[in-house]
Amino acid sequence: MNYSDAERFAAKLDELGYKETANDKEADLIVLITCSVRKSAEDRVYGAINNYRKKKLYPKVKKIILSGCMALRSEVLKKTDKADIFMDIKDLKVLPQLLKQKAKSLEIGEYFSIKPKYASKFMAYVPIMTGCNNFCSYCIVPYVRGREISRQPQEIINEVKDLIRNGYKEIILLGQNVNSYSPELRAQSSKLKIKDFPDLLEYIAKLPGNFWLRFITSHPKDLSDKLIRVMAKNKKICEQINLPIQSGDNVILKKMNRHYTVAHYKYLVRKLRKNIPGIAISTDVIVGFPEETKKQFGNTAKLFKEVKFDMAYINKYSPREETAAARLKDNISKAEKVKRAAALTKVLSSGALENNKKLVGKxxxxxxxxxxxxxxxxxxxxxxxxxxxxxxxxxxxxxxxxxxxxxxxxxxxxxxxxx
Ligand code: SF4
CATH class of the missing domain: 2.40.50.140 (Nucleic acid-binding proteins)
Structure with a gap:
């Protein structure tokens, strides 16, 4: 999402006459599009702001804008006052005023309708929704991004058609949980009538052109048979899915407020592999969640052994203020979290190698x-x-x-x- 936010931000700055530079020593305006999911990412942002404020290092910097999730958190405002502007990405329309420029040359619409300045000439991220209603106990996203808002299908389709016309080869549909995409039907033409994510995915997959299609990310509790059917029958949709498990232990999953069990997750994996031969499955997982015992971690490692993921984003738990899990004692030491992450990486690596060996000769x-x-x-x-x-x-x-x-x-x- 941050990648896509940055492309929209860049487009707005372009309209205001700013020129992008690859060398931050040359910049007079610094924009930080931030993520609050992990504490380590936030700490890096505080470090970057402090650095940009050092006149000797960055003599040209006049203004720093902090946007993305961090800008919306009161805790952040308490920790740093060194940024000049804290702004919600959805408020891009007021950017000229914030930068004290006249808005007359701008035609500013809502966030989704801003034409992004795509960073690549052949791969593009297209947001289909923003926010999240799930309140996983460790996650700050619903507090900073707010509740789910689904983008109107016609607008998404227009953006995708434009990309295809311009020769884009890979289109990645983005949402915190694409499986709960639910656009208003009333606002759609009778020809469209897109009710849910599989409808949208199939519509886009049927557009003419030489491209392929991916999406991130899918909450296992909402992964439907309809989505699997659509993926299986449309060649333009890549055989790949990110399905975050977060833990391989049912007690921990419950504490995480994830609303599925390990057995259900494994059932989904079997269904995906049966219907979409060769599909690659990646996951996200947290090690060292409060009170995660060695046995509970062992269940996660066991699941990794069984599933043989192609890739996993292994995160060491860090408490985020405001979330439900932050009220639990973060009782797993840093060293133990590092150890668990390394052990899981080893299991992941051996499963992924086994999967990849099957591709040799193809x-x-x-x-x-x-x-x-x-x-x-x-x-x-x-x-x-x-x-x-x-x-x-x-x-x-x-x-x-x-x-x-x-x-x-x-x-x-x-x-x-x-x-
Ligand atoms: S589904 Fe859970 S982990 Fe994902 S963004 Fe929503 S609250 Fe966070």
Whole structure:
């Protein structure tokens, strides 16, 4: 979401006549689009603001804007007064006034309708909703982003059509929980009538053009059979899903207010794998949640062994003020959290390697996304695996076919197919 917020912010600043610089020593305006999910990310922001205020290091900086989740938290305002403007990303329309410029050259609509300044020429994030109603006990998002608001389908479709027309190859639909997307039906034309996320996904997947489609992220409690059916029958939707488990122990899941059990999660994984052959499943998990015993952590490691995720974002628990879990004692030491995260990474790595070995010898569709430090190209498969390969040609942003010759735990090595 922050990536997408930053693209909208950049577009507004462009309209106001600001020029982007890759060198922050040159900047007179610094905008920090922040995330409050983890304490470590917030601490880095405080450090960055302090640095930008050092005249010797950044002599040109005149204004610092703090936006994103942190800007909405009263705790943050108590901890730093060094930013000049604290603003909700949804208030971009008042940016000219905040920067004391005239708004006359601007035509400012609501947040969603701002045409973003996409950071890439071939991959784009398209927000379909904002906020969250779930109140997982450790998570600050509902407090800072507010309740769910679904973007109108026509607006999303128009943005996607525009991207396809401009040659974009990968479109990623974004929401804190895309599975609870529920747009107003009254406001839609009779031709559209999109009721839920699978309807929206299928509509977009049927648009003509040479692109593929992904989405993040899906709450397991809301993952429907309808979504699995739509994914299975539409070739443009990539065989990949991020399905955050958060813990492999039912007691901890209950304390996290997640509303599903480990058995239900495993049932979803089986259903996904049966209906969408070759699907890659990634997850998010928290280790060291308050009072997580060694046995409970062991249940998470056991689940990882069984499921064999392709990727996981392993987070060490840190309490966030205002959340329900912050009232529990954060009684797992930092060292123990580090140990649990390392142990889980080991299990993850062995499962992911096993999955990747099955791809050796296959020819895969790949979108070339960047060039590595040693000159190798980096591509991304439909299952979101990174593939390194060599080529003399500039293939950035192109779909190509790659023969996989070697598997690593979190990546693949391949060779360009001869056509
Ligand atoms: S679903 Fe839970 S973890 Fe995800 S944003 Fe909402 S409250 Fe946070």
């Amino acid at each position: 020819t895969l569709d790949v979108l070339v996304i960047s060039r590595g430090r040693k000159g190798d190209w980096i591509g991304e498969t439909r299952t979101s695996k990174m593939v390194k390969f060599k080529s003399e040609k500039n293939l950035l942003g192109k779909f190509i076919n790659i023969n996989i010759i070697e598997a690593k735990d979190f990546g693949l090595i391949g060779m360009l197919t001869k056509k």
